[in-house]
Amino acid sequence: KQNIQFLSQKKTISDKLKNNFSFLDLPYKIPMIVKPKDYNRDLETRNDILGGYLLNDLELVTPLIIKNPELKNQSVIEDKNIIFKMVNNISNVGFKINQQVLDFIMEYGLEYNLIIDPNFIHPLETIKDRNKLNLSEKKSLYSFLSKKHLEMNILGLADIFKYLAEFFIPVRIDNRGRLYCTADYLNYQSTELAKSLLLFSNGEKIEKTDTIAINYLKIFGANCFGNGFDKKSYSERVEWVNNNEENILNFKNGILINQAESKLLFIAFCFEYLNYKNSLNNNNSYFISHFPIQLDATCNGYQHLSLLTGDESLALELNLFPATDQDVPKDFYTFVGLKLTDYFKKKIIEIKEKKLTDENLESYEKLLKLNIHRKLVKSSVMVKPYNASLLQMVNYIKEHFSELIENKKKFYVLEGNNEIKVTNQDLFLLTKTINKIIYVEYPKLKKINSYLKKIAEICSTLNIPIVWALPSGLNVNQYYEESEAIRLKPFTYKKNTFKLAIGNKKINKAKQIRALMPNLIQLHSLDATSLALLTENFFNCSNSKVKNLYTIHDCFAVTGNNVEILINIIKFVYVQIYSDNNYLRKFDEGIIESIKLQFGKEVFNDEKKHIKFNGFDLEYPNIDSIID
DSSP states (O other), X not given: OHHHHHHHHHHHHHHHHTTTOSOOOOOSSOOBSSOOBOOEEETTTTEEEOOBSTTBTTTBOOOSBOOOTTBSSOOEEOSSOSXXXXXXXXXXXXXXXXXXXXXXXXXXXXXXXXSOOTTOOOGGGGXXXXXXXXXXXXXXXXXXXXXXXXXXXXXXXXXXHTTOSOEEOOEEEOTTOOEEEOSSSSSTTSOHHHHHTEXXXXXXXXXXXXXXXXXXXXXXXXXXXXXXXXXSOHXXXXXXXXXXXXXXXXXXXXXXXXXXXXXXXXXXXHHHHXXXXXXXXXXXXXXXEOOOEEEEOSSHHHHHHHHHHTOHHHHHTTTOSXXXXXXXXXXXXXXXXXXXXXXXXXXXXXXXXXXXOOTTHHHHHXXXXXXXXXXXXXXXXXXXXXXXXXXXXXXXXXXXXXXXXXXXXXXEEETTEEEEEEOHHHHHHHHXXXXXXXXXHOHHHHHHHHHHHHHHHHHHHHTOOEEEEOTTSEEEEEOBEEEEEEEEOOOTTOOOOEEEEEEEEEEOHHHHHHHHHHHHTSTTHHHHHHHHHHHHHHHHHOOSSOOOOEEETTEEEEOGGGHHHHHHHHHHHXXXXXXXXXXXXXXXXXXXHHHHHHHOGGGEETTTTEXXXXXXXXXXXXXXXXXX
């Protein structure tokens, strides 16, 4: 009966949307209409009990850890762990479609430019032979088609699931322990469109006198509106909502929607705020909220680094010190932008006053005129601690520029500033300067990067994996293998071929070095550890039977009454991880122990920190220079 009813609803929706949606490819993995199965382990047989979709372990085999084909061995969950509980708790959080937002998009989506017109045909689509398109045209077309396809599938699924009072989004983890939604398209780790359409299915009571919870709702609304208000103090954000309450409650007039930076989430906030204001007209002392309020970390990777190395000057710029509601949050990207501007000014003055010969003078002058702002440097600064290459960082910066060809030379111009034409060389100089500023301002970052690079080089030379244990009970195993590409031609009647990467069992030294920093410290292992500990504390401490939480790596969402609780838990978790410098020291001890187990205790000189084995004479880095 359930199957017949489900298919019947799909047919009705197809009929209703046939004039608006030209396609709806129902994905293989969609949200579940019943609670997912629990993942677990039978300690007697040592076999893992597979969870998630009901057919898992019956007609399909989907282990908890998502396999990474580049790794020689996958990570292992210890018997004593909090990972199974974390995954099961998050998977069991119920959701429902935000009907108000969905109806608004269906009615006003095109008017407010919230979605792509389903009937719009991209000009390049009319070209039958796609091989005639240049690289830029292909990128533009496929980007458009991909976004359109994604939007149609999200809306199509939302229109199906709006009939259900509750559905579930199962999750799995990767080899570093990070959580990923299993369902395609319609999930909270997807686009802003998907997030705006999701509510927690089980509402929570918020007392109308709970000004803290109400203020967090207002703060979230100001964050979604953006335009600089997301960088103001909490008090200023609350004040902005109060001053704009009339246009928020009457948001369909479009005044604020047209200005909002995150339009869809801002619309979702407006509906929630309207629901709250309407509840003031009834006699209840509380109102029921299903609305997820998102909390995002400040430069999360740098936060982890500052706490690991005890760098107080860096922590000061990352909002890790006590603050009041009146304090304006620090913005690290703005800080770096100001440092860049100051650096270019000083270099120009130095070159001119000392009459030096410097081929970069013209570049400095052009870069200074760009009026460098946080958005321009944000992505490149953010990926710096993850061992991103200069080329990768430059490519992030180029996303803010348009290409301009003059006299067969390529230039880059910022939108709205066509007078300043910079070259590829200028942008590489900008990126090198970002590196220089970060390492000069915070030398401990350079030290920890050098330490981890040396560890990866030693393990690669000895041809052993880099293994470390997380407090969550996950043993991470990093041994990336090189791969060889072979070209296949699947059809004899077509010229089309594709490449297939085949592992050759050799250690990929470059990948080992490049990946260790992000895997060990940044948005991966430590984020995963923080989440596991946070989830355990949140689900254990909440007095309510209703426990709503979802996570997008370093971003968490709860209802307004739990925001303050969540913030306090995050602080407690950071203290747990970093209070005694154990994380890096245990990692270091584990590497040394691994070397001794593989090659014998005599190969490692503990006093001199030296490795002598089979002709190798390797100096081992001193961890005390980082965490002294």
